[in-house]
Amino acid sequence: MNLYQDYGIKYASAIPLSDCVITRPYLLHRAGLMYDSNSNSNSGSVLIMLVPYYDGSPPGNISVCSAPRDYHLYFNELFASILPELQRLMPGAIFCGFSDHSPIDERDTAAKGGLGVIGRNRLLINEEYSSFCFIGEIISDIPASDWPRLITGLHSVTAQEVKRCTGCGACERACPVGGGRTADVSKCLSELTQKKKLTPDEEKIVAANGSVWGCDACQFACPMTKRAIISGSIKTPIKFFRENIIPTITNEILDDLIKAEEYSRRAYSWREPDVIRRNILLTSRSKGDEDYNKYSKY
Ligand code: SF4
Numbered sequence: 001m002n003l004y005q006d007y008g009i010k011y012a013s014a015i016p017l018s019d020c021v022i023t024r025p026y027l028l029h030r031a032g033l034m035y036d037s038n039s040n041s042n043s044g045s046v047l048i049m050l051v052p053y054y055d056g057s058p059p060g061n062i063s064v065c066s067a068p069r070d071y072h073l074y075f076n077e078l079f080a081s082i083l084p085e086l087q088r089l090m091p092g093a094i095f096c097g098f099s100d101h102s103p104i105d106e107r108d109t110a111a112k113g114g115l116g117v118i119g120r121n122r123l124l125i126n127e128e129y130s131s132f133c134f135i136g137e138i139i140s141d142i143p144a145s146d147w148p149r150l151i152t153g154l155h156s157v158t159a160q161e162v163k164r165c166t167g168c169g170a171c172e173r174a175c176p177v178g179g180g181r182t183a184d185v186s187k188c189l190s191e192l193t194q195k196k197k198l199t200p201d202e203e204k205i206v207a208a209n210g211s212v213w214g215c216d217a218c219q220f221a222c223p224m225t226k227r228a229i230i231s232g233s234i235k236t237p238i239k240f241f242r243e244n245i246i247p248t249i250t251n252e253i254l255d256d257l258i259k260a261e262e263y264s265r266r267a268y269s270w271r272e273p274d275v276i277r278r279n280i281l282l283t284s285r286s287k288g289d290e291d292y293n294k295y296s297k298y
């Protein structure tokens, strides 16, 4: 199987499961994979993959990763295609796909697989896609050294030392709420836009920064992103992320999404549309307008 030719996935590595940070062991057990948190001789391996998602179109009022359909749908389709083929090639072995809700620290595993560096913006940064890629993985009971028999063109089959970015600080200077640092999770604009209820102070932050869902400021400020945009390497070749793009949401677009039953296919659909409507309302207010309270009914 050639992941690049078949699926547009250029960056993939296999590393032993014992080299990964296990964050949710119960997911391994549920998949039938043996794992003992008290042992350092756990067998099995992880095929870790980067999936670029940015089509290169100008960003709107939602984060670039939320402009296409929900990436969980993409990974469901990907695994539905790959896993039976792996099973056919290696009958009796266990193969289980994860993304986001994963038993392992995905960012750390991708860095150990040599697929990128860990940035001060806390994201994995790849040389071609910068941080504009999702991470997914297939966990198996086979050793990492068996993966090249199944997948051609792997980047690595051993764990490497985790590398860090240059630490230039551009991401921190660009953060609209971090005061010269990248914001911690509770204050991050991305987190705030997703909150069901906002305090008046939080409403002001959302209103002032113009984002209806998510924030990409620390990603776009990174010189590795700038290089990837200039060279064009950032653009995803994957059809799923080049179609059905909605970079800007308005109330009318939201109504259409709901009517067409498309809302449930969007990354923001785990929140009710009223959260988006609130943010649209807040961001449509002029920065100088302090009368936010009457708009905070949601
Ligand atoms: S996503 Fe936005 S608010 Fe959050 S740390 Fe990055 S720049 Fe700051």
Ligand code: SF4
Pocket (backbone or CB within 6 Å): 119, 120, 121, 122, 165, 166, 167, 168, 169, 170, 171, 172, 221, 222, 223, 224
């Ligand atoms: S902007 Fe600079 S410090 Fe921030 S992640 Fe990119 S290279 Fe690292």
